Amino acid sequence: MEAIMALVVGALFGASVYMMLRRSIVKLVIGLILLSNAANLLIFTVSGLTRGAPPLIPEGMQMPDGAWADPLPQALILTAIVIGFGVLAFAVVLIHRAYEVVGEDDLDQMRSTDT
């Protein structure tokens, strides 16, 4: 399954960079969202995929039983998802604000720091 996920991650990275290379500022945001998902899935995939064995300790036990999914990458990804959302929210509002001030959503027209 990892091989299939490798293709999915590759597609997400490709799509995200393609969108970030566009001149429209809205497409830049879409690219950012895709990039965030791509990175998370990348970490998730390379840490190994496990079916039906979440890292939980059953009642009355000290350790999970049998095989279990690696909990550390999950913790990292969880942090990344939340941070990614924070960045996204900020970026979306910033872009909206920039559009209001500059009156332009073409990134090529936004090169100067003066408005």
Next chain:
Amino acid sequence: MLIAVLSGFILAAFAPWLTRAFGDKAGWLLAILPASLFVYFASFIPAVSEQGAVVLEYSWIPGLDISLNMLVDGLSLLFALLISGIGTFIITYAGGYLRGHEYLPRFYGIMFSFMAAMLGLVLSNNLITLFVFWELTSITSFLLIGFNHEDKQARWCALQGLLVTVAGGLALLAGLVMIGITAGSFELSEVLAGGDVLRDNPLYTAIVLLVLAGCFTKSAQVPFHFWLPNAMAAPTPVSAFLHSATMVKAGVYLMARLNPGLGGTDLWLYLLGIVGALTMFTGSFMALRSTGIKAILAYTTIMALGTLTMLIGIGTEAAIIAAMTFLLAHALYKAALFMLAGAVDHETGTKNILKLGGLRGLMPITFLAACVAALSLAGLPPLFGFIAKELMFEATIGAPGIAFFVSLLALASAMMIAAMAAVFAIRPFTGELKETPKTPHEAPPSMLAGPVVLASLSLIFGLLGFIPAGAVVGSAVQAVYGSPLEVELYLWHGFNLPLLLSVLAIVGGVVLFLRWEQVLDTFSRMTFIDRFGPERGYEKSMDGLTWLAAWQTRTLQNGYLRTYLSVTVLTTVVLTLWAYFVRAGAPVHIGDLDFTFYELAVAGLVVVGAIVASVTSSRLGAVATLGMVGFGVALIYVLFSAPDLGITQIMVETLTVILLVLVLYRLPGFLKLSSPAARVRDAAIAGSLGVTMTLLILAVNGVTVVEPISDQLTAWSYPEAHGRNIVNVILVDFRALDTLGELFVVGLAGIGVYAMIRLRAEDKGQ
């Protein structure tokens, strides 16, 4: 000893306050430090005379073989005495010269740092420490040359000095590291005791060239000599210190210091001998063309530096004795002459020697001291400079291979220098009194103490040569030569070739002096010297650097996001793929290809969503397909044992879609901004990254390099943290600080969003 070296830095921190507190008397007070350092260093003379070298050990960074060990032998002691001794007079002199100057407190601060750096440089036993102090002298001298920072010219000169010496410093660092690796030790005392280790190493040529690049730039050897005359932009006390005992002598010091380890080869002889001789000649020749009293002295410094380099290169017994004697003689008369030049400039308001005259009666002490020091510069008996010059001629005559060449240049230089010494001592003081911008009168005692004492020393050392020989010159020669030598200094050597050359030099000097105005006239028509000098090379390379910087800014930092992104992505892709194919041998681990129908469906959903989101021209379509990708990813998390991630992803995705719908509808619709060709190009760039990432995952699939720490975290989860959800335990327990930081980030983002929305509301309100 460490305290002695570092005391300058400590005092530098307090000097500004002391200067403000004591006003005009501060110069005398602050001079106590260098004076006591001089006494302290002098106390090493007996030990050094007996043992040759004393190493004092102080550790600094033992793990990197970097120590603060101090090496006290004849050479470093000679320098330390010069630095502290002349430094004492410079400090008092500056008190008079810069009396009431707005930045005098700052001046003392930098000056003491400079002095301490110089002391550290000559006393360090560790190559790396030596280099640190070396660069410190470059930086502090930059601050001193650019002291009049409101003057554009001064700033330019300071920068020039810094760039030239620091560029050489970089080469030097490489050379020193190579010495350290080759010799197996970064301690000078061990490197120098290693005999032929460096000379026999295949890296020898590289080491010599790199080290000399540092020394030649620092000590203003041809073709890097141009920065030194410009360093005159500094206030005179700085010039006097810089030219006599410090900074420019650092290069000479290092060449002399490394002579036992690197010297004695043909490469060393020809490089140092020829470059030194050319520098000596160039300096003398340029001095002859100059009319500024400081400029004349600056060019004679270049002459002296060239002479020293040449003598170290020749490396015979006579040459080393001559070098150390000349070093001391030059420091004494040059410091005195510079301070006197400053006094004349200070009292009359002009530096141009053609506009000065008849000061003899008004400045008698200055005149007397100038005569004595200039006699030493010209190399006339019974001054110490005469002994030095006799020894120099003796050394050039005995130089292996290049005797005729260096002797000829030495004779020509000596003639010109004798003429300029006469110009300096006679012209401003005799003849009719000329109108000057200020009404001249004798300089204050603080400005005369140094020149008078130093000029007297030139005389005393000349008459009683055994004093300097016995005190430090002898042990300095021993340190540079590498084995003990008998050193005796006296005026009368009998009728021999050196004496004949001396007489010739004096006669030639007198002729040149009498016809100096004609000489000046001839030279002033030779403007090509200024047009094609190495300084043009410096200017051209500076222009080139500016052009390069402008070009790379235009090219790389052009303000287009997609350029930055393309460069970043393509660099990553090329380097990664290169490593993947060439270094790692293109490994591919497909692993198990077992999958269920719904897993494949979810994966397909994500891919299709991503592609549609990229190509759709409808904003709503883009948001909807983005939602598809997000929820698809959430499903993948759930399917592969990450319920927490699934839940979080679903919440975040819901919020994202809402946010996008809310905001995007206030923005204009998608336009087709880029051409089809640009789209293809971008798709290729993006596709290359996608392929790279896929290959990377396949390369590391199932590979475990080190045991993960997750097992340990799992084992601790319940017994230590009392949590059954291991992911949660990691987040709030094992990595609690990290999570706290994350909270801050999200909180800050929230505040930012709120602030921007409020701002907009206020804009609308106006």
